[in-house]
Amino acid sequence: MLNKIEETKQTFNDELNKAETLSDVEKVRIRFLTRSGEIAELFNSIKTAAPSDKPLLGKALNELRQYAQEKFDQKKSSLEKSTQPKVTSLDITIPGRPKPIGSKHPITQVMEDIERIFIGMGFSVETGPEIESDYYNFGALNFAPDHPARDMQDTIFIANDILLRTHTSPVQIRVMEKQSPPVRAIMPGWVYRNEAISARSLAAFHQIEGLYVDEGVTFSELKGTLVAFAKQYYGSSIKYRFRPSFFPFTEPSAEMDITCYLCGGNGCRICKYSGWLEVCGAGMVHPHVFQSVGYDYEKYTGYAFGMGIERTALLRYGIDDIRILYENDVRFLKQF
């Protein structure tokens, strides 16, 4: 019996050595290592052997089975390694399974970038309603009734004295009404104007308003804050200027211009050949506005500023028609 075990081992070795392919070794496995294979048969045959021989035979058979399995595994894996290049079917040029790619609306991106800069300077973010009363939108902001300053902003009305806010400035009033100085806030949001729809106007657009009220706030500091913002947003090398302007709710009032970043100040179509781009309206909060909200205008001074977002976005992304922003064509959105 032991001889037979030894013979089987020999045969197994010969057969395994002869095997050249994976299917050859598989045949060897089936012949020797399956439940009905030759080694299993030998296990069956020791049932009839003398009881005293059984432990010895069992041990020898177990050793054989272990030996055969190891040899088979070795041979199989060495064959697998050597044959791999021939049987490769992995085409790694097949595209990966795609995921849909999301995008943030370009207007949101510009708003967030601007907000982030002011938040970094210690401004909070406040919002207010889009449907406003005449008082918040005009009256409290020192727009006298029957004053031509009201023509600066064509208004969309909902009812008598109720309108869609024409600027984010009413939020200034709302913030000051609920909070005493110091106040330092930016106020982003939609605003509406009754203007014909064109490549440059869509009757609705976004503004970001800023307000800082405290003791000792000066026009000089207004300049400092806006310059700090502009250098962060438009780049530290920009040139800027402040021009006198007029808004009923600020005095002195100013427009901030920066060098046109498309032509570097040399003059182009976008800056109307002036070399300058208007980026922000601003000024010192008018004492009448402080009176509207019950602030002591002798004790406190403040500045306010406001900028349009769409124009900034159009320039930044090189878009020439404002209407494409709100068509929400996915082919457009996915570019951002």
Place this chain on the structure above:
Amino acid sequence: MKISQYWLKQFVDFKLSPMQFVEKLSMLGLEVESFEELARKYDNFVIGEVVECVKHPNADRLTVCKVNTGKLVQEIICGAPNVAAGQKVVVAYVGAVIPNNQHDPEGKPFTLERTKIRGIESNGMICSEYELGLGKDASGILVLDSKVKIGISLAKYLNQTDVIYEIGITPNRADCLSHIGVAREIGALVNKKIKLPPVKLKESKTPTNKFAKIEILDKERCPRYSARVLRNVKIAPSPKWLQDILISVGVRPINNIVDVTNYVLMETGHPLHAFDYDKLIDHKIIVKTAVDGDKFITLDGKERMLTSDMLMICDAEKPIAIAGVMGGANTEISDSTVNVLLESAYFNAKNIRRTSKKLDLSTEASYRFERGTDINNTVIAVDRAAQLIQELTGAELLKGAIDAYPKKRKQVVVKARVSRTNSVIGVSLTKSQIISILKKIELHAKSISKDEILVNVPSFRNDIIEEIDVIEEVARVYGYNNIETKTHASIDFSSNVRAEALQNNIREYLIGSGFNEILSVSLQDEEAHSLAGKPLVKVLNPVSSEMAVLQSNLVLPALRVVKHNQNHGVKDLRLFEIGNVFNMDVTKEKHLLEAYGEEEKLLMLIAGNISPVSYGVNQRLVDIFDIKGEVSSLLTKFCLDNYRFIYYDNNKTLSEPSIGVEINGVYAGFFGKVKKEIADKLDVDENIFICELSISSIRDGWITNRKFKALPKFPSVIRDLAFTVDIKLPQIAIEDVIKQIGQPLLKSVVLFDMYSGNQTGDDKKSVAYSLEFQSPDRTLMDEEIDNTLKKIIEAVQNQCGGVLRS
């Protein structure tokens, strides 16, 4: 408004190039929007003299001319029959833009190029009147007066050297709506006092007040009314200089009288009106308000409906002009006018504005009156006009102006503090510096105490009424760019910095999940938007009918976006928007803010295929469980398990089915499939799934203050169970039983298969769950789990009629 440089220079002498002018004036607060150098049109045109004419050797009709243009004598080929030596002509050089091409049927302009004509080079072109755009004569070249100097530019010859500036005047600076006003600002820039036009009148001995009477009945609306009378005017077109200058500033010439009133308007900023004196009944002017419902025909031939708050200029019987807005047709200057009454009045600004708005009629006059004119200017302006009319027509000017000025306006004085000026601007000017700055713009101030000055405000500056107005003038003239740019650090962070944080987090999350953010204008088409039901907030004066109501939901605007994209072939969509929706409470008064509500919402929308086309991915259309999965994931992310779905129909207006979402037990929104009727009406493909949630509800459920929970120390055990149940039984019934009975060891239940078919029979379905068991304090034994499973199986059988599948 358009401002002529030539005109300005009559009042103040300055040497600024157009670019310098734009820069300096803009920095002073008068924004120069553009400018036009009239001479640019005539670049490359000069006056020359034909010194020699020889017949072209190769062409019968052409002449080879030698033309002297001062510095050069050059050969120019000319085809005109009238060319001859000794003529003074207009020569166009290469590069000149010839206004009219004689050989083009439409006479289109062209740029002159160097050419050889029949073998001889021509260095330019001698032009005809037509070619220069100066007249119709194209039969030959334009021959100028022999005294004209050669070598001067055509622009100079034509006196077209002016520069016209377009200046945007802010509503507070009414004083700058004239050439004298702008000249004053330039005077401040170049430190010169302006020279006003000298008015020299040749009056006859007949006093004006014998021929006309003025009576102001409404002194509030008309504080001053001045007038003059001229006799024997000859109505005619104005001389060329007057027509030219009016045209250059955008005013259409009409006749000498009207043109003079417009000229004085543009010069002084004071509106005048000329009446046909002989048509004034009793030669009387009465200033009073209109009678409600009266009708009046204005100069433009239109009938206007009057109201009792409108101020009218009347004669003894009838209205003859709407004060400060427009004259009447009944007393208009015509070709047969012989005698003229000139009006120069001061009207209350607010009243003029109300009238102009009511009539929807804005004129050069009303534009200025409503911004405020100079009450001290009425007589000066009427005298200036009288002088010019006299010069132009030789009319007789009656003696003296009539000046009804019942209550003389007091000199406006404003106190200002040096300390306040410095603390608002952030500078440290001395009192005398401030006084001298103000003097530049004719604000004469004197010191009245250590810190205070008293400013005499000239009557043309009606925008200066209090201290802050003076401070602004100081800052403006001192120069904004001379004010230091500084910031003082102040650390005071408010609590609201994170107000927008939730929206930003939601955006980032959804973008990461492959959603494209959309933004819609809240103004929507009324008909389409009424599909949402609810009382809509309507606009009184919509920009267009497509923008007539405010959105009451974000779904309908998003469906418009879907339509746009589907029309452009993009059908697989994953969109979201964060925006406000509007509603109104019809029980409240419309003119009160309380009647209107706004709420910020989040919209999610999916449509088309679940994933982009690709190898190895099975395509399928999105379904309700995709949107449900998106909603669950989003809410789990922000609110953990503080939300639940309500499976009864809740809001069927827009979607069907419609599944409600509660966060912390409060209704927060819904999701579902866009209703077929709505998809059909809006012409979008079906199979669009939407979700609309309230941002404030998500914020209420948002768990930001998260505490660490120790990770499980002992392994979990997973067992699967499958039941056959009635096909109509919602799976949640079984899931709930499993969850309830599985306590406390059951950690999670996941439905992983559901099947109905041959093996179950048509009225049954098989549902399979994967159950995860775990204990925080020990490794679970098989017997414990088997026990729990046994209880679950029994309960499902008893409560749901579920039969365990093996």
